[in-house]
Amino acid sequence: MNLGPLPTAWPPADADHVLVSGAAMAAIEQELFASGLPVEALMEKAALALSRRLAERPGRDRQDGLLVLVGPGHNGGDGLVVAREWHLAGGRVRIWCPFERRRPLTEAHLRHARWLGIPLLEAPPDPEDPALWVDALFGIGQHRPAGPLIEALLEERQRRRPGALVAIDVPTGLDADDGVLLGGVAATAATTYTIGLIKRGLVQDAALRWVGRLERIDLGLPAALLVQPGGEPLLGLGPADPSSAPWPVPDPAAGKYARGRLLVVAGSRRFRGAAHLALAGATASGCGSLRAALPQEITPHLWQIHPHVVLEPGLGATPAGGLALADLGEGWLDRLDAVLLGPGLGGIDPAGGPPAAAIDAQERQRWQDLADFEGLLVLDADGLNRLAALGSDWLRTRRGPTWITPHAEEFRRLFPDLAPLPRP
Structure with a gap:
């Protein structure tokens, strides 16, 4: 039987399919920063792309608005840029940040959000809040449980308003590398918008109930950053659309x-x-x-x-x-x-x-x-x-x-x- 030439590998080892650990993604970012790309530029690029993706969501988000849960690190900074863009586009948005100390760039974005007049909640939000919650608490940097307050809030949110939360990069409470819970519960996301490359923990069986629909936010990474020195993909190949498989002709x-x-x-x-x-x-x-x-x-x-x-x-x-x-x-x-x-x-x-x-x-x-x-x-x-x-x-x-x-x-x-x- 001669069905013609077939590709040597499927799926291709491109940004849509390469899986990475949190450490590997952090190393890619550090290489970009070492090359001269400002940290602020990468955050803006990621968060602006995410803002556009959120604006395309169907449903009542424009009417009910967003509530952005802001963490102390750069994941929180991403969320604050999203809050800023949503506010500037005329949307209703509020912020909740349960942390007293934040990284300098995240602190600067929070200061600007307050200057714009975006409301900052002083108390934990009501789990029945009609707004779409945006989980920007930890991302790939989380290695410990989120704590009783946040875990209880996320669990109650899912019980009362299922499907009304999306996560930036990785749902809070989920290990980005192996997909297991870091504590007793994780944020249950309707959609997880993973930044740059797909974190390997997000496609593990144990993670699926928390991740929801997985969408990748493209950063336009150079192809040279997607392979190891020997030319192999960073850690393996992720999910692929079966319709793109190399069917014989x-x-x-x-x-x-x-x-x-x-x-x-x-x-x-x-x-x-x-x-x-x-x-x-x-x-x-x-x-x-x-x-x-x-x-x-x-x-x-x-x-x-x-x-x-x-x-x-x-x-x-x-x-x-x-x-x-x-x-x-x-x-x-x-x-x-x-x-x-x-x-x-x-x-x-x-x-x-x-x-x-x-x-x-x-x-x-x-x-x-x-x-x-x-x-x-x-x-x-x-x-x-x-x-x-x-x-x-x-x-x-x-x-x-x-x-x-x-x-x-x-x-x-x-x-x-x-x-x-x-x-x-």
């Missing part, structure tokens, strides 16, 4: 066998629906030829649901009721471009778990076949759990491209040495 005159030949190995006695769902997804991919190796219990009637699928002989069950990969015949990978293996395969050992001793010699041979297969292999769900029983070193023996789709627990079983480390 077949020759318009190509027949079905030149448009992708895929085998799906899925399902078991207990998880029969997984086979149907996997086949539905494979069908939607647009592949030209779709084959399936499935539990023998569901193969007789599959034609009524998926009449386009070519069936391999039905597979038996392991002692635990899982799909017996040992029943796959010789040459099962012939004339294929891709294999999906794993959804709903079920276990091997009836006592629970897939210890290596429960994988017989015949199934081990099938895994060796997969190691030698030069096409694309997608390993999902119980396919990953069985691989964990063999050992992740198997991946080093793979001759073709391999995609794995582990959730947190599957990743822990597959890579026990890496699981405790912070994710990029």
Whole structure:
């Protein structure tokens, strides 16, 4: 099959996709300042872009106004610039700053905001306040809990007015690097406007309920700052729009066998629906030829649901009721471009778990076949759990491209040495 040249990497290592730690972002800023860019200029650039983004929000923000929660550092300074711009544009805005000491630049912006006549609240705001709250308390510089007063206020705000808070850079109370809570609660943001580059903690599972919609505020950073000295991205690649993926483009005159030949190995006695769902997804991919190796219990009637699928002989069950990969015949990978293996395969050992001793010699041979297969292999769900029983070193023996789709627990079983480390 010839589907034309494909990009070497996706997503691209640009500002929309590179993930950074808080320290890495701070180092980038310091390099900009060392080059001659004033701190004030970078703050203005970030906060003006954020002000424009807030002005574009739908809803009642213009009528109900903003309440900016101002912290002691430069995150608070960003919030004060937003308050200034909102006020100068004729919007209603107020400020609350629960800190007596502030960094000099933030103090200067607060002094100017007071000169403009922007109200400064003396007491903590009412959690039922109708204004949109802008969390500019800490950002990436927070490493300790926000304290009982602020945590209680943020928790009550979400309870009484859910969806009425946005965060600048990082929600207060959330670690920017690993996405975990620094205290008992974090600000629950409808949108987090992260500044410059995406902080890696914002895309972790533990952070999603606090981050809300994630939007990046572009600073126009030079490309040279997005890579390490060896040319690699700073810390990894972040979320990407699937529509931008490097989809293959077949020759318009190509027949079905030149448009992708895929085998799906899925399902078991207990998880029969997984086979149907996997086949539905494979069908939607647009592949030209779709084959399936499935539990023998569901193969007789599959034609009524998926009449386009070519069936391999039905597979038996392991002692635990899982799909017996040992029943796959010789040459099962012939004339294929891709294999999906794993959804709903079920276990091997009836006592629970897939210890290596429960994988017989015949199934081990099938895994060796997969190691030698030069096409694309997608390993999902119980396919990953069985691989964990063999050992992740198997991946080093793979001759073709391999995609794995582990959730947190599957990743822990597959890579026990890496699981405790912070994710990029």
